[in-house]
Amino acid sequence: MSIVSGEFWFKVYMLLILSVGIMAFAILVMHFFVPKTLIEKYFKPPYFKPAECAMFSGFPFAIIRTIMFLRILGYPKSGKNRGLTEVYKLVPAWYRNISKIIVVLIIFISVSIVAVSIGFYIHSLIYSE
Amino acid sequence: MDTYFEYRIKGGDTLSLIIFKMFGFTPNDSRYAGALQHIMSLNPQIKNPNRIVSGDLLHLGVIPENNTVAKTVPKVHSPAVFPTVTNPSFVTKDVAPADTDSYWALSWLEENSNFLTIPGSIVLGAKGNLVSPGNLSLLTDVSDLYADYKNGIITKGQYDYRRALTLTKLRENVGPMEKFLFGNKTTHQSIRIARGGGIPATAHIEKHAVRLNNLAKVSKVGGVVLIGVGLTASCIQIANTKNSEEKNEIFVETVASTSIGVVAGFAVGLFLVSNPIGWGTALVLAAGSAAISYGSGKTARYAYDKFGNKIDFVSGSGVDNICQ
Numbered sequence: 051m052s053i054v055s056g057e058f059w060f061k062v063y064m065l066l067i068l069s070v071g072i073m074a075f076a077i078l079v080m081h082f083f084v085p086k087t088l089i090e091k092y093f094k095p096p097y098f099k100p101a102e103c104a105m106f107s108g109f110p111f112a113i114i115r116t117i118m119f120l121r122i123l124g125y126p127k128s129g130k131n132r133g134l135t136e137v138y139k140l141v142p143a144w145y146r147n148i149s150k151i152i153v154v155l156i157i158f159i160s161v162s163i164v165a166v167s168i169g170f171y172i173h174s175l176i177y178s179e
Numbered sequence: 180m181d182t183y184f185e186y187r188i189k190g191g192d193t194l195s196l197i198i199f200k201m202f203g204f205t206p207n208d209s210r211y212a213g214a215l216q217h218i219m220s221l222n223p224q225i226k227n228p229n230r231i232v233s234g235d236l237l238h239l240g241v242i243p244e245n246n247t248v249a250k251t252v253p254k255v256h257s258p259a260v261f262p263t264v265t266n267p268s269f270v271t272k273d274v275a276p277a278d279t280d281s282y283w284a285l286s287w288l289e290e291n292s293n294f295l296t297i298p299g300s301i302v303l304g305a306k307g308n309l310v311s312p313g314n315l316s317l318l319t320d321v322s323d324l325y326a327d328y329k330n331g332i333i334t335k336g337q338y339d340y341r342r343a344l345t346l347t348k349l350r351e352n353v354g355p356m357e358k359f360l361f362g363n364k365t366t367h368q369s370i371r372i373a374r375g376g377g378i379p380a381t382a383h384i385e386k387h388a389v390r391l392n393n394l395a396k397v398s399k400v401g402g403v404v405l406i407g408v409g410l411t412a413s414c415i416q417i418a419n420t421k422n423s424e425e426k427n428e429i430f431v432e433t434v435a436s437t438s439i440g441v442v443a444g445f446a447v448g449l450f451l452v453s454n455p456i457g458w459g460t461a462l463v464l465a466a467g468s469a470a471i472s473y474g475s476g477k478t479a480r481y482a483y484d485k486f487g488n489k490i491d492f493v494s495g496s497g498v499d500n501i502c503q
Contacts (some may be wrong), residue, residue: 056486063482064431070438077445099455100348117448128453136453153449160446163439167475177485 056173063166076152081116081147088119097132117156124149135160141145184236193262194218195419201239206419217242227424317349391450409437414502417493424484426493431483434492436476443468 078129093115100168106115119137123146126138138146186197194215198204219225221238231237321342328338331368413433419424447464493499 053187056482057489060482060486063435063479064487067435067438067479070442073445074441091319100351102451102455114444114448114451116450118447121449121452131453132455134452156442156445156449160442163442163475167439167478170478171474174478174481 052133059166059169063163063170065162066159066166069155070163073155073159074151076148077113077116077120079167080120080148080152081113083145084116084119085140088137089115091140092137097134120149123155124151143150185241186239188231188233188235188237190233192233194231194232197239198238202242211244214242229420229425281297315344320345350457409433414498415500417502423491423493426499427488427491428480428483428494430493430498431481431487436472436480439475440468440472443471 092098105162106112106118116160122134123138125140126135129135129137190196195206195211198211198214198218202210202214204214215228218237218239221240225231225237302369324333324338324341324345327333327337333341363372410433413429416429420426420429447468450464
């Protein structure tokens with residue numbers, strides 16, 4: 051199977067989609083390990099707008115709140131705009147390390163899926179009847 | 180003499196639905212295959228009966244007694260001469276009268292689930308979060324302020340100022356959804372002390388708190404229900420499709436659009452943490468994620484059709500055993 055074949059890229063695409071499921075499970079696990087003190091101390095004004103606090107509370111949108119904290123925990127400088135650079139002190143080192151890995155994976159998988167999708171879309175524009 | 184007419188295919192139509200509407204034969208009916216064969220013979224442009232295009236014209240005619248196949252496409256006559264049955268009760272030969280509505284609802288859902296689930300998720304998600312405990316507590320704060328004022332703890336001026344401040348915060352939180360929550364009134368007009376006699380002073384506030392609380396419950400359940408509705412609709416589509424390749428296309432489209440919707444949500448989360456946003460941007464992001472999710476499903480279906488149709492995901496994953 052050649053690397054330039056459509057079949058190869060379709061298999062890559064489906065593997066990326068499978069990895070989304072695995073990643074979603076990992077994030078769900080991390081969601082249950084977010085320390086309560088962290089949410090109580092930082093998930094409120096002035097760090098977050100009241101509308102954001104309302105929007106990202108409760109299932110399923112609280113998962114997005116967890117992802118926001120994963121980025122802040124893995125990369126503390128990303129919380130500069132909200133004044134959240136000290137949050138990482140509330141979690142153990144293993145949580146910070148896994149947060150970094152998950153953030154990198156989200157970016158890698160999102161960009162890869164978009165790139166392959168654009169490729170398929172362009173193919174459909176050129177070759178579809 | 181046989182008579183025929185042209186039927187313009189509508190969005191959501193399938194040949195089985197058209198046969199059901201026109202002749203009252205369900206796929207389980209022994210006459211169904213004959214009707215399908217007859218329609219195919221009248222419409223040689225249709226190569227695959229599972230794929231008809233909305234807006235195209237279909238030739239329909241009375242099915243001959245012996246189900247003979249038409250040799251050529253006949254001359255088209257006015258719909259008026261075609262003896263269509265107008266009484267809808269004729270369609271209930273295989274479907275019990277009590278289940279007719281459910282049958283039509285499921286048929287519609289099978290074809291239109293995306294139009295329901297994607298915008299529905301956005302609306303319910305937004306609505307559920309509008310009436311979050313944080314916002315509801317702002318309503319009860321107004322009630323508490325009034326009690327403080329009446330008990331002499333705060334002055335009238337302090338009460339008015341704090342009430343206005345609290346309601347402005349609530350208004351800011353609900354953003355453009357204010358009209359949706361309070362009808363034609365503003366937040367400040369709706370959350371007010373009752374001046375009329377015979378009802379408690381805080382009756383208006385309590386009424387809105389109860390109403391919003393009920394909305395919140397419905398929304399939270401509704402969001403999860405919609406996810407189930409989307410997956411169930413795909414399952415029904417897979418179950419009702421005979422062609423294995425098309426079953427796999429539906430499967431790939433569903434899995435891809437769901438997964439890419441999820442990953443778009445993750446990406447939005449990563450973006451939001453360093454970029455605080457307002458209501459307008461939030462709605463644009465939500466609608467954009469939904470559009471990307473929908474488009475990706477269609478692209479994935481195309482990719483499967485072109486490059487992956489040797490792989491049988493439906494049988495391999497056991498989905499065909501679940502959706503039958």
